[in-house]
Amino acid sequence: MVTFGQLASAKPGLWSSAAEDWTVLSRNLTTAADDLATEVQHMTAGTWGGAAAQAANRQIQVAYYTLLAGGVVTSAVAEIVRGLFHAVTLAQETLQEARELAGRNNILIGADGSVRLDSLPPLARGAQPSPPLGVLPDPKVQQVTQLIAEALREATQADRTAQAALERLAADSRNVDCKIAARAKDAKELKEYLGGFKDIDVNDASRLELQMILGSIPKGPPALVNQWWAGLSPEEQDRLKLAAPGVLGTLNGIPSGVQAELRGSDGIDRVKLVNYALGNWGNSGIDVKGQDNCTNFVSHALLAAGLHEKGHETEFWGRSDSDHKWYQGSTNNSYSWAGSRELNDFLTSNNSQPVPDPADAKPGDIIFWGRGDGSPSTIHHAAVVTAVVDGHVYYTQHSGSAQNADLDLRQPTIERTDGPSPPIIVRPHQD
Known part of the structure; x- marks a missing residue:
């Protein structure tokens, strides 16, 4: 349990700096791996061959994947430490609100x-062991x-979550070892060695960062929620609007004006869109058999948010007119x-707005992936943006079952698998 004194004296800014240092280390390890791969290509492009070349190439492959694994683990550490920074910052702001409220009312902490009851006027000493009847x-x-x-609860949940995650990462880091990687029989097993770190460490760390931030939102009485929100700085309020729109948009005690802002004013409810995606990313009940259901899932989310359907399956050539038709039919959906x-x-084609820079994405946006140059004709996948934290875009998809995956962390993996696949962001609007 984090104590009052520990929270009051904590310096979360140091964790923010540490997270950036771990991020830099991760990038350096990944760059070193890529540089090594480039040099190998130069060597093998010449006349070097034979058994010695094969043995050397094998050792270089092992080193390459070990460096990449190190980059994955260190990036996961950065995510956890960054989440701890945000959560403790929120907890300190809650604590500061308590102090300011106490100061305004001559209450000593x-x-x-603990509240110093001897500092209060007689009628305010309701917390004494035996208050007078009716007081x-x-x-x-x-x-x-x-x-x-509430402040101590926020800090404690973040501290415990971060501690458990970092202890697990410390254990996993022992496997970032050329001797362990060398046990792989071939390139396929080396990729599986790396994939284990990516699938577990990166995805879990990404979700845990958000979990720590979401855990800093009180679930208590509306009056406490309202007081907590009012005590946050405008910067923290704006950060939470992007990180947790689904929670804030449905939480009693959050001001109605804030919730209206989160929903949007164009007839598409972004809170419903995000919450549908987060609640149904693993729901196979919406699937069309035999198809990749990534876009079917996104369309269901848009429908839940209130996007108007256009056209119907009985119209002649209705399915193929993608610029003007979008509907779920009883036997056939539009393309x-x-x-x-x-x-x-x-x-x-219907009033939605392209977002050229992914750093400007907001929850409720739709993210597509193209191939090669990323032109619309090459789009092959879709998901929903469900959170944004300090420019990190989190998306939720149905195919591949990813909830709140960090685009920055996942994009290199996507491109290693599918080749260049630039993300394309679209902000949906009602026609």
């Missing part, structure tokens, strides 16, 4: 976080006490319903 605790004392308890390229065509 002890060094252990209730002073509301301001209750508020201060609740805010302190734009289940085809990623066709859905992009429909959205961009």
